Amino acid sequence: MTAPLLEITSLSKYFGGNAAVSDVSFSVEKQRIVGLIGPNGSGKTTLFNCITGYYPAASGRVRFCGCDITGMKPDRVCRLGMVRTWQRVKPLAGLNVLENVMTGAFCRTRSASEARKIALHRLEMLGLDNVAQKTAGDLPIGLKKKLELARALATGPKLLLLDEVCGGLNFTETQELLEIIRGIREKGTAVVFIEHDMKAVTGLCDRIVVLKSGEKLAEGLPSEITSNPAVIAAYLGTGYSHA
Amino acid sequence: MTKQWTGIATFAALAASVPFFLGDNPYIADILITMLMMAALASAWNIVGGYAGQFSFGHAAYFGAGAYTTSILLTASSIALPLCIGAGILAASLIALLTGAIVFRLRGHYFALASIAVAEIVRLTAHNLEITGGAQGLLITDITFGNLDLNSKEPFYFAMLFLLVTTLAISLLVRHSRAGYFLLAIREDQDAAASLGINLYLWKNMALVISAALASVAGSIYAVYIRFIDTSAVLSLRLSIEIILTTIIGGVGTLWGPVLGAALLVSLAEALRSNLAGELLVNSGIITEASPIESFLKNNLAHAHVLVYGIITVLCILNLPKGILGLFRRKQRT
Structure with a gap:
């Protein structure tokens, strides 16, 4: 075993x-x-x-x-x-949704274009692609929770x-x-x-x-x-x- | 991002052509050199203060480290100027690394407090050592570099401009690379940043060293330009605070905010110092030269530029949290 x-x-x-x-x-x-x-x-x-x-x-x-x-x-x-999300969400409030997820993606790559690709993929997976350019701090709680998940997944856990x-x-x-x-x-x-x-x-x-x-x-x-x-x-x- | 590279290139080209229009006007040239220097210092500060959100209240220490290292090496030896500037970068980076290595183990406001303490230690050390000229300061009597005329202002204008453009280019590169995303994440939420695999300690130190190295070059150029430095000119807490205010008023965490802030604050300081307001009122016939208002302005306003800075800062913080640049941004977005 x-x-x-x-x-x-x-x-x-x-x-x-x-x-x-x-x-x-x-x-x-x-x-x-x-x-x-x-x-x-x-x-x-x-x-x-x-x-x-x-x-x-x-x-x-x-x-x-x-x-x-x-x-x-x-x-x-x-x-x-091993990556965790937060019960009390912790978005990078001043950045937009895409940038939040890209930050996570940089855990596995140095290249910005690669990180962007990973992030866009994760956003699509969670149905966040239409709010990609929105400021993370302005999202309603439901989307913030999804953002937490997308960002954590982007680190490739x-x-x-x-x-x-x-x-x-x-x-x-x-x-x-x-x-x-x-x-x-x-x-x-x-x-x-x-x-x-x-x-x-x-x-x-x-x-x-x-x-x-x-x-x-x-x-x-x-x-x-x-x-x-x-x-x-x-x-x-x-x-x-x-x- | 391409737009911003074009912006930097345009700015460099425009600024480089200014001396040809200006002709030989040492007064204006001096103001412009100061402006470029403050813009470079504020931009350098912005990397650690604006991007990483770690407010350094002691950037004068790095500026002074450059100024003193270059002055000492130039007067005591025949080392070429670029090497002196390089040594200044090393000295400033070392101070930055020592501060960061200790203080960035802690979170919160400790870094801001420690940066003041370190800057004061550096200032008092320079004030009391023989090699730094103590309270008398250091005088650079004799200097040559290639066949440049170091008695004219032009080489220094271009040197400061080169430094500013380099600082802007580094800022832009950092901002749009992995490092930039990490620094911004640290500024926004340190717990979240750590949970995404970001080594807070490493990246904060990195930002501080880059920022300190750039600030030291400004100090080196300043020392060669003025040829006299003492602790009150290059290591004062006032300088550290002016660097912060320039960035905050212009727009903290933005590429052009520090430049805008420097342009505004340096011209404002000069206008107040030269009693421009009083002269304008006299010239437009509103008051006469001998009137009590004119003498009041002349006697008080000239010394009040720091007070005016303070008022502007308070107004900016209350009404324009993103600085003056934020005014334009807001309109653009909506």
């Missing part, structure tokens, strides 16, 4: 005395979609920040593509092939970490985006995505990891997770465990 693409071993992170992430382990195989779910404050985004080098982890290891990337700077992590890309989107937009994520996986990129929308997660993911209060509550196939009493209790309260 080949080594998994991403392997997280007993990762912990404390803020003061609070364990935001506590002894979490899981791994992501190539070309898989893994959903990361959990109630608010369960440590999902903190986990992303630890994996991608924005926070130093208190303990535990992160291995990616066979190398130990624990404590590595975010820019090096990205160049290795092996693994994409999506932090609530569907948050704030309406039903049609969400469906559209999930379809795009499926397409990304078809092309060989693995995806870990944080999501609140249980329906979105179960329809799309190969595996699901559930966090609660920083600890891993459950991990398994979508069907196992949705029927897991502990997960139902965490989401809906104990009274619903047999519903």
Whole structure:
């Protein structure tokens, strides 16, 4: 069996005395979609920040593509092939949409014309080509979320970490985006995505990891997770465990 | 981008033909040389301040490093002028790299603060060392370069123009290459930039060194032109701030903003210094030469150009966040 693409071993992170992430382990195989779910404050985004080098982890290891990337700077992590998007979108507000995506594309090429080509391709893929010249800061939230995704994809990742890309989107937009994520996986990129929308997660993911209060509550196939009493209790309260 | 290259070429050609129309007018020539110098300095600052968004409040240190290195080498040895300028570039780059290597590990306003501190250290060092002439400064008594007449203003006009055009060309190249996209990304959002694989530390240092190297050449040319330098002329905090104001008033982060800012502020300073307003009022017959208004203007306005700078800056920041160049841009887009 080949080594998994991403392997997280007993990762912990404390803020003061609070364990935001506590002894979490899981791994992501190539070309898989893994959903990361959990109630608010369960440590999902903190986990992303630890994996991608924005926070130093208190303990535990992160291995990616066979190398130990624990404590590595975010820019090096990205160049290795793991890129993340932001729950609170971070567009390069003063630049236009095309320039935003080109900035990502420069991760894999020095040539401006090559970067432009990659960027235009990504914009087309996400249906952003008609707003290419718009200033990124002026876009509505739905398009900003798509821009995050286009820009991250332009870096040519092996693994994409999506932090609530569907948050704030309406039903049609969400469906559209999930379809795009499926397409990304078809092309060989693995995806870990944080999501609140249980329906979105179960329809799309190969595996699901559930966090609660920083600890891993459950991990398994979508069907196992949705029927897991502990997960139902965490989401809906104990009274619903047999519903 | 082609349009902007044409712009630079046109500007170079027009500016190069100015001396032929001007004839021999040392007063105007001196103002134009100052203008070109401030434009070059502001453009150089713009690479790190405008593109990368890292506000340096100590660019006088790089200007002064060039001026002092060139002056010292010229007076103490027979090293050829281009080599002296090269040594100035090295000195300024070294100061820039030392500052950047330490301070760019931190984010936020630390760089702005540290740049002031470093510039003050450089100024005080130059003020107290023997080799830099201490408080008396340095005098270049004797200098030749090829068969150029270094007593006339013309070589310096062309030297400053060459530096400005080079700075503009480098700015344009940087802006439209990978480096430019990275610098702009750093300015817009450092977390996002890092998440896209951009090494913040490396690229900020790169921008600062390029900017410092260009500023040092301006200092070297200035030293040979004026032939006398001291710390208040080439290392003052006031110079650093004038460079920033020139860029902000013209249009920070744009190619032509710094040039426009320099043209406006240098002519404004000169108009105030020479009491142009008072003279105009007298000549148009509104006030008489002996009137109290005229003497008030003469006695006060001449020293008030920094105050007027300040007022213009405040007005610009409040109403024109993209500088005066932004006025034209806005109309163009809508």
